[in-house]
Amino acid sequence: METQVKVDLTNFRLETRKWLEENCPISMREPITDAKQLYWGGSKGKFSSEDQEIWFERMLQKKWIVPYWEEKYGGGGLNPEQNNILNQEMSRLGCRKPHINFGISMLGPALLKFASDEQKLHYLNQICKGEVRWVQGYSEPNAGSDLANLQTKADDNGDHFLVTGSKVWTSYGDKGDYIFCLVRTDTSSKHTGISFLLIDMNSEGVTTRPIKLISGKSPFTETFFDSVKVPKKNLVGTLNDGWTIAKYLLTHERQMIGGIGETDKKKSLSEIAIDVLGKNEGILSDTSIRSKISNLEMNEKIFDLTIQRALDEHKAGNNSGAASSFFKYYGTELSIQKEELRLEVNGFNSTEWTSEESRNGLEARYFCRSKGHSIEGGTHEVQLNIIAKRILGLPTK
Amino acid sequence: MALVINEEQQMLKSSTKEFLDLKSPLSLVREMRDNNYNQFSSELWTEMVEMGWTALTIPEKYNGLNFGYVGLGQVLEEMGRKLTVSPIISTVLTSTSLISLSKNEVLKNMLFQEIMNGNKLCTLAHEEGSHHSPNIEISIVSKKDDVLVLNGKKRFVIDGSISDYFIVSANHESEKNVDLILVDSKSEGISFNNKVHMDSRIYSDISFDNVKIEKDNFLSSNGDGFEILEKTLDIARIGLAAEMLGNVQQAFEMTMQYLKEREQFGVKIGSFQSLQHRSALMFGEIELCKSIVLKALQAIDSDDEKLPELASLAKAKLGQVSKLVTNEAVQMHGGIGVTDDADIGFFLKRTRVTQRTFGDSNFHLDRVAKINKY
Numbered sequence: 047m048e049t050q051v052k053v054d055l056t057n058f059r060l061e062t063r064k065w066l067e068e069n070c071p072i073s074m075r076e077p078i079t080d081a082k083q084l085y086w087g088g089s090k091g092k093f094s095s096e097d098q099e100i101w102f103e104r105m106l107q108k109k110w111i112v113p114y115w116e117e118k119y120g121g122g123g124l125n126p127e128q129n130n131i132l133n134q135e136m137s138r139l140g141c142r143k144p145h146i147n148f149g150i151s152m153l154g155p156a157l158l159k160f161a162s163d164e165q166k167l168h169y170l171n172q173i174c175k176g177e178v179r180w181v182q183g184y185s186e187p188n189a190g191s192d193l194a195n196l197q198t199k200a201d202d203n204g205d206h207f208l209v210t211g212s213k214v215w216t217s218y219g220d221k222g223d224y225i226f227c228l229v230r231t232d233t234s235s236k237h238t239g240i241s242f243l244l245i246d247m248n249s250e251g252v253t254t255r256p257i258k259l260i261s262g263k264s265p266f267t268e269t270f271f272d273s274v275k276v277p278k279k280n281l282v283g284t285l286n287d288g289w290t291i292a293k294y295l296l297t298h299e300r301q302m303i304g305g306i307g308e309t310d311k312k313k314s315l316s317e318i319a320i321d322v323l324g325k326n327e328g329i330l331s332d333t334s335i336r337s338k339i340s341n342l343e344m345n346e347k348i349f350d351l352t353i354q355r356a357l358d359e360h361k362a363g364n365n366s367g368a369a370s371s372f373f374k375y376y377g378t379e380l381s382i383q384k385e386e387l388r389l390e391v392n393g394f395n396s397t398e399w400t401s402e403e404s405r406n407g408l409e410a411r412y413f414c415r416s417k418g419h420s421i422e423g424g425t426h427e428v429q430l431n432i433i434a435k436r437i438l439g440l441p442t443k
Numbered sequence: 444m445a446l447v448i449n450e451e452q453q454m455l456k457s458s459t460k461e462f463l464d465l466k467s468p469l470s471l472v473r474e475m476r477d478n479n480y481n482q483f484s485s486e487l488w489t490e491m492v493e494m495g496w497t498a499l500t501i502p503e504k505y506n507g508l509n510f511g512y513v514g515l516g517q518v519l520e521e522m523g524r525k526l527t528v529s530p531i532i533s534t535v536l537t538s539t540s541l542i543s544l545s546k547n548e549v550l551k552n553m554l555f556q557e558i559m560n561g562n563k564l565c566t567l568a569h570e571e572g573s574h575h576s577p578n579i580e581i582s583i584v585s586k587k588d589d590v591l592v593l594n595g596k597k598r599f600v601i602d603g604s605i606s607d608y609f610i611v612s613a614n615h616e617s618e619k620n621v622d623l624i625l626v627d628s629k630s631e632g633i634s635f636n637n638k639v640h641m642d643s644r645i646y647s648d649i650s651f652d653n654v655k656i657e658k659d660n661f662l663s664s665n666g667d668g669f670e671i672l673e674k675t676l677d678i679a680r681i682g683l684a685a686e687m688l689g690n691v692q693q694a695f696e697m698t699m700q701y702l703k704e705r706e707q708f709g710v711k712i713g714s715f716q717s718l719q720h721r722s723a724l725m726f727g728e729i730e731l732c733k734s735i736v737l738k739a740l741q742a743i744d745s746d747d748e749k750l751p752e753l754a755s756l757a758k759a760k761l762g763q764v765s766k767l768v769t770n771e772a773v774q775m776h777g778g779i780g781v782t783d784d785a786d787i788g789f790f791l792k793r794t795r796v797t798q799r800t801f802g803d804s805n806f807h808l809d810r811v812a813k814i815n816k817y
């Protein structure tokens with residue numbers, strides 16, 4: 047038995063490798079250098095190149111937009127081992143993801159766990175075709191760390207809800223087709239008066255306003271709801287039990303943000319440092335920067351090992367639960383430190399904001415953006431509170 | 444010397460604050476940035492000149508106020524609080540200091556007059572690499588057909604795009620000396636690459652291609668160029684540290700204010716002990732900064748032989764603390780902190796540039812070790 051499984055997996059690997067080599071356009075194997083090279087789909091989605099479209103279409107046909115979801119939902123039906131192999135083979139070739147969508151990374155897992163069969167069939171199939179671009183409506187001006195304080199209300203109005211209020215930090219709110227929202231359906235209790243609602247962004251009464259970041263870019267919006275009619279069937283899970291879904295989903299978001307530091311496939315910091323600062327007797331000439339880089343690398347490598355260990359333990363059946371908070375904290379902290387160190391390495395060049403040489407301040411702006419990593423998806427402080435409370439069991443008062 | 448500022452210096456500090464509250468509120472930085480990165484308000488400059496700021500460190504002999512660097516430090520600190528955009532760093536802190544050290548009396552008389560009147564702006568064109576260094580590798584003065592010419596490339600020239608004069612550091616071809624030469628910014632053979640940096644200020648890369656120079660335009664003489672340059676850099680480091688002290692104090696106070704206002708979980712966020720402890724530690728770090736900045740400013744005025752070490756201590760410490768405080772300030776503001784709507788991000792972005800200007804903490808810690816022979 048055991049050996050048969052192994053043989054099957056080996057065959058799967060070989061077939062996958064062959065298929066990818068034959069089907070992934072060469073330009074789709076280059077590292078991403080610009081956000082435009084990601085395809086987000088949805089009604090406003092545009093392909094930035096012919097190859098991108100070809101790659102998306104081929105993966106779509108293969109049902110590998112979301113390879114690990116069941117086939118009835120439009121997924122590829124791969125088991126975890128197969129999915130792992132696909133990921134390995136894709137990164138071996140450097141294949142880009144054919145499609146990025148919060149529907150895949152955030153909403154999907156929540157729907158799988160909490161939605162009705164009908165909802166799953168409908169929404170997951172849409173997601174697997176890249177037809178709908180999902181955005182997230184959680185935070186509000188007065189509900190950030192204290193998310194459960196949210197006030198956007200959904201009043202029962204017969205066959206539909208009437209939604210009124212505002213959300214902040216909707217990523218790409220101006221490009222979204224649908225927004226998954228936390229809304230207040232009971233004002234008499236805090237955590238148990240929240241529901242999880244799917245809202246069509248084209249409904250009457252929905253408007254957005256861009257939020258400009260210190261990086262000078264505006265990938266976020268405020269989203270306003272003015273008596274927006276939302277059909278009752280768009281409620282996911284039980285009325286007033288949305289907080290359970292929200293918490294579940296936040297865990298997924300945290301894992302995603304925690305991984306931000308790793309996707310950096312550009313030149314390593316030590317290589318850049320050698321280019322900029324030069325070597326002296328075979329070692330990086332600036333020894334204080336040298337030890338800072340090796341210190342960061344130590345932590346990066348050991349962090350990777352820790353993620354690996356957590357996955358292995360998970361497979362072995364030991365779930366370490368609240369650890370996602372630690373991963374979110376530490377992963378983002380490393381990425382922030384790396385950007386600070388990049389400035390030290392690049393010196394005067396590092397702060398250029400508009401020049402041609404700096405490609406319009408690519409690094410300086412990325413540095414500024416990195417400051418959000420310790421805030422989005424629950425701040426550093428909130429993650430540490432969770433660790434203290436849930437893992438360490440420290441008393442709260 | 445007692446580590447306090449005297450009454451006159453205190454008065455200058457207060458009047459500076461009053462003036463800037465009125466004429467250069469934080470909103471002006473945003474306005475100038477949004478106005479196509481405007482670098483210079485002639486109205487503001489004229490008023491600064493009238494306040495006497497351009498004459499503060501000029502000796503009485505040249506009709507200056509001879510008020511000293513502790514005084515100028517107070518002005519810079521207050522400007523740091525408002526992130527005021529003006530040519531004070533380039534023209535007064537750096538250029539005036541260098542000119543003071545020169546023995547070229549003709550140039551001194553001419554330049555001091557022009558600077559005091561606010562007629563001319565001046566800047567030091569010195570850096571050549573990606574990191575600060577006092578050494579010159581590229582720029583060179585040589586003789587060509589009996590005339591002296593300057594060739595080279597300077598980087599990161601503060602206010603390079605608005606200055607009338609550059610003071611250029613260059614190696615002298617025949618002698619092994621550093622020359623400091625006054626060059627008119629409109630001279631033939633000069634080309635610019637003006638770059639906006641993270642702090643919305645423009646720094647210029649400047650190429651000098653066979654730029655003719657007059658014998659009379661040397662600010663260095665008898666091989667004193669490097670000495671003058673080093674001392675000027677030390678003064679500039681200390682003055683910039685004073686600005687950074689203003690940056691961190693303002694960012695810190697704005698953050699403490701926010702902790703007292705913002706509510707989450709039904710309480711002011713300032714009631715969370717994790718934020719309280721970090722705030723208390725920052726308070727302590729800023730106290731340390733005040734000590735070293737004042738000590739270093741006094742060392743300029745008293746011509747203390749420890750000036751190089753104090754300059755490096757000041758710049759290294761302020762580099763570290765300004766990084767700490769601006770990061771914490773943004774973090775404690777939460778999401779609002781990384782939006783352009785909030786002012787706090789301007790402090791983060793300004794200090795990331797000042798951290799590196801005239802040498803970052805790595806450079807200065809290394810220099811402290813060298814000065815102390817380890």
Ligand SMILES: Cc1cc2nc3c(=O)[nH]c(=O)nc-3n(C[C@H](O)[C@H](O)[C@H](O)COP(=O)(O)OP(=O)(O)OC[C@H]3O[C@@H](n4cnc5c(N)ncnc54)[C@H](O)[C@@H]3O)c2cc1C
Nearest residue numbers: 184185190191215418421422423425427715774775777778
């Ligand atoms: C770049 C970016 C992207 C974002 N994307 C999204 C998104 O896609 N969807 C979405 O819904 N939201 C998003 N957010 C919002 C984000 O989740 C909130 O900003 C975050 O939860 C913090 O809330 P706040 O901004 O209201 O800060 P506050 O909660 O007001 O926090 C202010 C400070 O107080 C601290 N603090 C708060 N409570 C405690 C406590 N109990 N103990 C100790 N310290 C505490 C915080 O850590 C922070 O330092 C995004 C934010 C950013 C910056």
